[in-house]
Amino acid sequence: MILYEHVLSSDCYKLRLMFDLLGMDYERRPVDMYPGHADQKPAFRALSPFGRLPVLQDGNLTIWDAQAALLYIAERGDASSSWTARSVEERANIQTWLQVAGGPLRAVAAARARNLFGDASSEDGLLDVITIIDDRIVEQEIHGSEWLVSDRPTIADVAVFPDIALHEDAGISLDAYCGLRRWLGAFASLPGFAPMPGVASM
Amino acid sequence: MTDRLDSFTRSQWIVIEDDAGIVRRAPFETLLFSIPIRVANGPDGPRIHRLDTGEALPVLRRYGYVWSALDPAPRPLFEVPEFDEAGRRFTPCGPVGVKTSALRVIENFLDLAHFPFVHPGILGTESETEVIPYRVEIRRDVDEVWAVDCGFFQPKAMAASSAGAQVEYRYRVAQPCSAVLYKTSPGRAGAFDLIGILVRPLHETACEVHAWMLMWDEESSDESLLQFQQEIFLQDRIILENQIPHLLPLSAGMEIPTRADATSIAYRRWLKNHGVIWGTCEGIPEVTA
Ligand SMILES: [Fe+2]
Numbered sequence: 450m451i452l453y454e455h456v457l458s459s460d461c462y463k464l465r466l467m468f469d470l471l472g473m474d475y476e477r478r479p480v481d482m483y484p485g486h487a488d489q490k491p492a493f494r495a496l497s498p499f500g501r502l503p504v505l506q507d508g509n510l511t512i513w514d515a516q517a518a519l520l521y522i523a524e525r526g527d528a529s530s531s532w533t534a535r536s537v538e539e540r541a542n543i544q545t546w547l548q549v550a551g552g553p554l555r556a557v558a559a560a561r562a563r564n565l566f567g568d569a570s571s572e573d574g575l576l577d578v579i580t581i582i583d584d585r586i587v588e589q590e591i592h593g594s595e596w597l598v599s600d601r602p603t604i605a606d607v608a609v610f611p612d613i614a615l616h617e618d619a620g621i622s623l624d625a626y627c628g629l630r631r632w633l634g635a636f637a638s639l640p641g642f643a644p645m646p647g648v649a650s651m
Numbered sequence: 652m653t654d655r656l657d658s659f660t661r662s663q664w665i666v667i668e669d670d671a672g673i674v675r676r677a678p679f680e681t682l683l684f685s686i687p688i689r690v691a692n693g694p695d696g697p698r699i700h701r702l703d704t705g706e707a708l709p710v711l712r713r714y715g716y717v718w719s720a721l722d723p724a725p726r727p728l729f730e731v732p733e734f735d736e737a738g739r740r741f742t743p744c745g746p747v748g749v750k751t752s753a754l755r756v757i758e759n760f761l762d763l764a765h766f767p768f769v770h771p772g773i774l775g776t777e778s779e780t781e782v783i784p785y786r787v788e789i790r791r792d793v794d795e796v797w798a799v800d801c802g803f804f805q806p807k808a809m810a811a812s813s814a815g816a817q818v819e820y821r822y823r824v825a826q827p828c829s830a831v832l833y834k835t836s837p838g839r840a841g842a843f844d845l846i847g848i849l850v851r852p853l854h855e856t857a858c859e860v861h862a863w864m865l866m867w868d869e870e871s872s873d874e875s876l877l878q879f880q881q882e883i884f885l886q887d888r889i890i891l892e893n894q895i896p897h898l899l900p901l902s903a904g905m906e907i908p909t910r911a912d913a914t915s916i917a918y919r920r921w922l923k924n925h926g927v928i929w930g931t932c933e934g935i936p937e938v939t940a
């Protein structure tokens with residue numbers, strides 16, 4: 450599979466993580482997102498209509514949504530189906546958190562982009578989404594699990610992890626979010642885990 | 652805040668944006684030593700004004716960047732003759748914001764000892780952490796700090812490196828907020844590649860860092876060159892933002908010099924001799940920054 454990506458993008462990190470956690474090989478094709486903004490140019494938009502990284506290609510298939518690509522990698526590379534849904538209920542819950550990763554959590558990525566590159570963007574809902582994810586983890590812990598959806602890590606955790614793990618770049622302190630800090634630590638202990646620049650040691 | 656702006660710092664040309672960034676962003680507003688400025692681009696080139704007084708600021712175009720200064724008569728900009736060598740490839744890496752003093756960014760850039768710990772597998776390796784002794788000198792003719800004969804083993808010294816290599820380094824502090832690194836070129840025997848950082852202080856503890864490369868490299872793609880350098884800088888950024896105090900201590904005893912190697916000590920002393928206040932702990936009784 451070919452991954453069109455940028456080394457500093459949290460959505461690209463998500464897919465690199467999934468490949469690493471599954472021990473899969475893939476080809477990295479760097480895109481000059483910064484400072485060249487090549488992701489906004491027609492050549493790249495031919496691959497990704499909204500001009501968003503990452504793009505995953507497998508043969509004739511082109512996937513230009515990070516969450517969809519994450520699901521695809523997991524379904525292709527995980528023979529045990531440990532990272533994807535094993536029941537109808539799990540599928541609903543995983544889907545919910547994939548939507549959070551592709552929706553409200555983008556506010557965190559936007560705050561990070563503004564701190565790093567000075568891009569103007571809105572901070573609406575920044576702490577809301579952090580609090581909601583923290584609450585979810587704490588609730589899961591009460592039920593004896595340290596993961597977002599199940600008693601094992603799933604693609605929901607992989608989808609949400611990068612933006613939370615890069616909180617310092619976004620100027621967000623997790624001091625008040627004990628659940629999130631424990632969850633980040635547990636995630637970073639997974640076999641195959643690899644950090645990226647800006648992921649604080651946990 | 653600007654009462655802390657010393658005359659040496661004030662008289663320096665400071666980077667505003669690279670040429671492509673000016674074309675893409677202008678007109679835009681930003682900060683220079685806590686003073687809001689407006690950068691416009693016209694047929695006769697960039698124009699920069701203070702927003703508080705309306706005063707027009709001097710503008711210089713050099714080395715692929717636009718420079719300005721609060722002082723109407725800045726000191727001459729430092730010389731980098733390698734920019735005139737045909738065949739070298741110039742790559743500006745785009746500005747990155749960092750919440751710390753510009754001087755901390757320069758000090759980190761000069762520090763060889765952090766490579767194995769902050770850039771493992773790229774600029775250093777945890778099994779070879781020894782820094783070969785090197786010489787630090789103040790070059791009186793140009794009033795710059797140089798460190799020469801620095802040697803280090805690096806697993807992947809540059810984007811074009813295919814294997815680990817013993818790399819020779821020379822460091823140069825050309826201005827309080829500008830430094831250049833000369834590094835053995837993997838693409839041309841006997842030659843040096845240049846990597847520079849130009850830092851614009853937004854406030855005393857916030858800055859914008861412009862990194863650039865000037866290399867003998869016909870192989871690497873623009874994308875891989877940029878991402879190689881950006882990955883390294885983002886590894887430094889999180890260390891820098893977590894380093895306390897954010898202001899650089901100049902007086903002996905204010906910071907145990909475990910990290911501060913010979914280049915850092917010389918840099919701090921040079922700043923102190925020039926009466927630099929901005930971005931330092933000088934004149935701040937209790938270090939809380
Ligand atoms: Fe570094």
